[in-house]
Structure formats: C-alpha cells, structure tokens
Amino acid sequence: MSKFTKQEKIQILENLVSIKSVNDNEMEVCKYLQNLLSEHGIKSEIIKISDSRANLVAEIGEGAPVLGISGHMDVVSAGDENKWTYDPFKLTEVDGKLYGRGSADMKSGLAALVLSMIDIHDQGLLTHGKIRLLATAGxxxxxxxxxxxxxxxxxxxxxxxxIAEPSQDRIIYAHKGSMDIRVTSHGKASHSSMPQLGFNAISPLVKFVYKADEGFNKFNKNNDLLGNAIMNATIFNGGNQVNSIPEHATSEFNIRTIPEHDNDQFISYFNEILKQVATEETDIEIDTYMSRPPVYTTGQNKLIALAVEMGEKYLNTTLPTEASPGVTDASDLLVDKDENFSFIMYGPGTVSQAHQVDEHVDKEAYLTFVDLFTDFFPAYLNGSK
Ligand SMILES: [Zn+2]
Known part of the structure; x- marks a missing residue:
C-alpha cells in the first residue's frame, strides 16, 4: 500500500499537469521529478537532449534482474483551448474525474510509476533485483x-x-510500428502559357503516389497478432497559382508496419518507386522523418500473468491481454529484444481519452494504480529469485 495520502497523490499529478510540456520542455518535468525523488533519498540523473528537452533515469535496488518502468513526459497540444470546459493545464476534479491535458496520456501513469517507486523504496519492499525508471522526452x-x-x-x-500508457482496461504486449515519409518533388516555375520554360513538380509526384499505392498489394503478409501493414498518402500539396507551373509539390505518407513488412522494407520500396518515376528532369527527395519499429512479443511470460493477477486484485476485473495498433516508446526501447522479452503497456486511463478535448482520468483508477504498482513491481522481482 502507498503511504502517500490521496491529497498528496492528486497534488503531484496536478503539479505535473501544470507543467506545459507540449512536445517540448520535458526538462521542467525532469527537475520536478528529480526533486520529488531526492526528498525520499532516491538519486536520479537528467540526460540532456537539448536545452529544454531531457530524459530522467532513476534506480532503486541492486543487481539483476532489472525491471524497466517507463513513461513519457511530453503531452500533445491542447488544440483550441476554447473548446475545453476546464483549463487544460489546471487539473480539475469533477464527479470523480480528473480533467487536464496529459491526465490520461500519460502524466497519471508517470506519477503512479514515480510514487510507487518512492513507496517501494521508503518501505523497503524490494529484496531482489532493480527497478529502473526511464522517463522519456518526445x-x-x-x-x-x-x-x-x-x-x-x-x-x-x-x-x-x-510502460504506463493509458491501458487500465486491457494489457497490451505487442503493437504495430509507424512511419511518416515526406516525398518532395522540385520543378521549375514558369508561366503556364510557356510550360516549356519550366518543369511541373506535380506530374512526377502524382505518378509516385499512384505507383506507391498500386504496388502496395505486394505487402500482403498477415501477422497473427498485428494484422496487415497499412499505408496511406495522407497529405498532398503542390502549386500556388493557377496560371503558374508549380515549382514544388509534396506528399506525405503514414505507414503502419508489422515484423513481416518492417520499416526497412518500406524505405526500400519508396526508393524503388523513385527509380521508376525518375527521368532526367525529375528531382524528387524522400525524407523518412519518423520511423518507429513494430513491437512483437508472445505475451507468454510471468510479467503479464502477474499483471492480470494484480488487475483482479486491485481493479476487480480480469483484463484482456491484446495487441494494439498504436505505437509506444517500446518501439525504440526494445529494438534489440526478441519475442520472448517481457513487455506490457499497463497504466491508469484509457486510450480513448488520449489527445482529446477535456481529456480525463478516473480519480480512483489513478489512485489505485499507485497501490497496484507498489505491490506489482516488488512481487515480480522478489518472485524471480
Ligand atoms: Zn502516450
């Protein structure tokens, strides 16, 4: 059981939500958490990425095995704040729900991890192995x-x-990868009455998108957990005046990958399409500006079995164990691990609340997860002796 009072737990979440770590500024979250941990004698290290962005790492316990517990410190933009019923950066309690940007995704999960780590440390609950907090930026x-x-x-x-991403209603142990690819075609502007003086940037890009779509049917393998790969051109822009030959055109693709059709295959595929549409006049660039690999584990391990047991004990329900379409930091954290690695996404909140206007988490779920983690993490490590 956690020794923090309900008010203390809620105050800490309120403090985290009030830090505007909107796709930046995780440094301030790091400093807040570092201070909180140090009040309980837990050392932590801030690993700088830039002046305003950083990761935080902290450990308790000794030796092996090592249980990584991870949460991200950034949140998405609140969008149009006028659409919110409550100030997105002031945690507001109404009818048992706590409203605010990041309340579900995932400052409640992050707070629950940190509070449970402090409780485990202060109460001396860990007798075997080590817990490493990995709080991430970006x-x-x-x-x-x-x-x-x-x-x-x-x-x-x-x-x-x-990873304590919002998943109080299901335990996730595998997910697809994701990629964002921008294809830019450069041409030469001219008056549309004299196109021979220019080169139309749109024409080869239309061919590119068409060929990419047409050839996609070869990515037809199916993963037993994750289903099929998905690819969509989601943005297409070109030209700026109707009587000018367009100088630039860009298209962006979002791709959801599976182990059978992984990120590297799509990079090769795009380069192949580029060769097919290239002529002496074309000038096309491909920029893979986001690439996160799929995560595939079997879900057959003690970690997931114990997580289900803890769900029964604390949440009074038998949680389903599933694969999910959305990506998490596991994509990059687990690149060297195989399918037998023990990974779960498990934390307060539901994914349906993530990135929403009036985002919220159930107060009881948040409070319960502090107790659940405080029991779960030492039970897992102590039991692995
Ligand atoms: Zn998240």
Missing part, C-alpha cells in the same frame, strides 16, 4: 527520448519493461 512525435535511452545503453541489462 514520445508524441519521433521518440527521441526512447532512442537516446537505447543508444546510451540503458536498455542493455533490462529484463522486463512496463
């Missing part, structure tokens, strides 16, 4: 925080990973 865009943790070796000795 999850909502390209995952630079998770990439930095992986590249600096923080995942090497990690034996199991819990």
């Amino acid at each position: 999850e909502e865009i390209v995952g630079e925080g998770a990439k930095a943790f992986h590249d600096k070796g923080y995942m090497k000795d990690v034996d199991a990973l819990v």
